[in-house]
Amino acid sequence: MLNPIVWIHAEALAPTNPALLAHPGAPAVFVFDRELIARQQLSLQRLGFLYECLLELPVTLRHGDVVEELLAFAQRHGADGISTSQAVDPRFSALREQIGAELPLEVLQPEAFVALSASADLRRFSRYWRQAEPVLWARAGAGAPPAPTRRWDR
Amino acid sequence: MQWPEAVMMRLGDSLPPDDLPRQFANRNEMEATLRQLFPQAPGGLSPIQGGRRAAETALAAIDPLAYGRSRNHLGGAVTLLSPYIRHGVLSLAEVRETVFTWLERSKQPPAAAQKLINELGWRDYWQRLWRQLGDGIWEDREPLKTGHPPESYAAALPVDLLEARTGLACMDGFVQELEATGWLHNHARMWLASYVVHWRRVRWQAGARWFLRYLLDGDPASNNLSWQWVASSFSSKPYLFNRENLERFSSGRFCCDCALAGTGCPFDASYDELHSRLFKAVASPRGPH
Numbered sequence: 001m002l003n004p005i006v007w008i009h010a011e012a013l014a015p016t017n018p019a020l021l022a023h024p025g026a027p028a029v030f031v032f033d034r035e036l037i038a039r040q041q042l043s044l045q046r047l048g049f050l051y052e053c054l055l056e057l058p059v060t061l062r063h064g065d066v067v068e069e070l071l072a073f074a075q076r077h078g079a080d081g082i083s084t085s086q087a088v089d090p091r092f093s094a095l096r097e098q099i100g101a102e103l104p105l106e107v108l109q110p111e112a113f114v115a116l117s118a119s120a121d122l123r124r125f126s127r128y129w130r131q132a133e134p135v136l137w138a139r140a141g142a143g144a145p146p147a148p149t150r151r152w153d154r
Numbered sequence: 155m156q157w158p159e160a161v162m163m164r165l166g167d168s169l170p171p172d173d174l175p176r177q178f179a180n181r182n183e184m185e186a187t188l189r190q191l192f193p194q195a196p197g198g199l200s201p202i203q204g205g206r207r208a209a210e211t212a213l214a215a216i217d218p219l220a221y222g223r224s225r226n227h228l229g230g231a232v233t234l235l236s237p238y239i240r241h242g243v244l245s246l247a248e249v250r251e252t253v254f255t256w257l258e259r260s261k262q263p264p265a266a267a268q269k270l271i272n273e274l275g276w277r278d279y280w281q282r283l284w285r286q287l288g289d290g291i292w293e294d295r296e297p298l299k300t301g302h303p304p305e306s307y308a309a310a311l312p313v314d315l316l317e318a319r320t321g322l323a324c325m326d327g328f329v330q331e332l333e334a335t336g337w338l339h340n341h342a343r344m345w346l347a348s349y350v351v352h353w354r355r356v357r358w359q360a361g362a363r364w365f366l367r368y369l370l371d372g373d374p375a376s377n378n379l380s381w382q383w384v385a386s387s388f389s390s391k392p393y394l395f396n397r398e399n400l401e402r403f404s405s406g407r408f409c410c411d412c413a414l415a416g417t418g419c420p421f422d423a424s425y426d427e428l429h430s431r432l433f434k435a436v437a438s439p440r441g442p443h
Contacts, residue, residue, distance in 0.1 A: 010241055010242075011241065011242045012241075012242040013206075013241045013242050013243050014206060014242055014243050014244065014245065015206060016245070016248075017242070032174075032191075032192075037192065037195070038194065040363070040366060040367060041194070041195075041196065041367050042192075042195060042367060043195055043196050043197035043333075043336065043367050043368050044185070044188055044189065044192065044195045044196065044197045044198050044199060045197050045198070045199065045200040045335070045336035045368055045370060046336060046367070046368065046369075046370060046372065047188060047192055047195055048184070048185065048188055048198075048199040048200065048204070049200060049202065049203075049204040049237060049241075049336065049370045050204065050241065051184065051188060051204065052184075052203055052204030052205045052208075053204040053205050053206070053241055053243050055176055055205065056205040056206050056207065057206075060173055061173060061174035061175075061176065062172065062173065062174065063172075063174060063191060064172075076170070088281050088284050088285055088375070089284075089374070090284075090288040090289055110242070110245060110247075111245060111247040112247065113245075113246040113247055113250060113274065113275075113277075113278040114275075114278060116282075120282070122279070122282055122283055122286060125275075125276065125279050128275070128279045128282070129272070129275055129279070132275055132278070132279075133271075133272075133275070136250065136271060136275070137264065137271075
């Protein structure tokens with residue numbers, strides 16, 4: 001993709017967004033998702049917080065149907081594709097499919113908190129943590145974690 | 155689409171049609187514009203400011219040792235990073251590195267940072283589960299352990315709760331704080347969720363949707379799975395608290411002006427007593443942790 005636009009979504013509102021870093025200077029857009037905002041009746045507290053985060057990023061702000069707005073923004077800039085970063089929300093996967101059907105879509109991976117195998121046991125936090133904690137502390141160069149953690153310390 | 159005239163004037167001629175404005179004289183002006191753009195949205199701006207600069211200020215101020223010691227107290231040294239992490243203004247990897255750098259510089263033993271690293275792990279855990287479960291996070295992961303059938307829980311939140319007039323100073327205070335600021339201390343979230351699900355017998359989903367509407371860090375995975383943890387559909391026991399626990403971790407700030415402090419506080423009992431009052435199944439007594 002020679003001339004992409006960057007799609008910023010609400011899981012990646014940092015200047016270190018991998019799509020922004022991969023395409024410096026490319027036109028970037030954020031769409032306030034009309035359907036989602038109405039369905040979840042999001043408060044002005046939440047929308048205002050998002051807005052303030054976005055005002056510190058080099059991004060055009062839109063409000064409407066995400067797919068329509070993204071495709072229109074791509075057309076406005078004569079783009080040949082869209083670059084974005086992976087999100088966890090299943091809504092992202094649905095939008096990704098619809099957009100990908102219209103234009104090439106590149107999805108970049110943000111840095112993981114801890115590298116675990118895809119088959120990691122997630123049945124309870126304690127099982128996850130037994131796998132994750134030693135990896136994290138090895139990463140810190142601190143060797144083994146300091147002491148066994150309590151099972152349900154919340 | 156047609157913006158209200160005031161917004162159009164602010165947009166000026168330089169922006170293509172329907173691009174939202176990015177220039178504001180101040181926060182009040184931004185709030186007024188947002189009210190016009192999102193007329194259905196309840197509430198107003200939070201005192202907690204969005205943006206990378208505010209996030210970096212909060213990140214630079216973390217004290218992992220004080221956090222580990224005092225995080226369960228409402229007045230404790232919590233980091234306030236959650237809204238920024240939720241929206242990727244800060245990545246979990248970046249916070250992890252900041253904590254490990256703090257550890258090196260402070261010359262503290264690793265245990266000093268263990269609790270904060272552990273809590274970052276919770277966030278990562280919920281995200282991994284969301285990837286695995288998708289919209290399944292809205293359904294009970296397991297049967298409830300309360301002895302009550304799922305259909306005995308109300309589908310909607312009671313009006314007195316939403317209007318912050320339950321008469322319980324603690325719960326009314328939490329509702330007001332949630333809706334005014336978009337943030338609640340984790341312990342307050344747990345108490346409020348437990349009150350909603352177990353004392354008022356409301357489906358956890360109603361509470362989860364309400365929290366997501368207001369919490370700046372409202373993340374469906376962390377939020378819903380924590381509600382399920384309280385409800386007991388994602389834990390081996392329902393989460394309960396009592397007055398002694400709430401009073402201790404709030405330094406008594408609610409009980410001192412509560413009309414029900416003398417008689418009628420529904421939380422003023424032992425865990426055994428609350429357990430038999432609230433749940434049908436006869437099981438072993440439950441503590442808060």
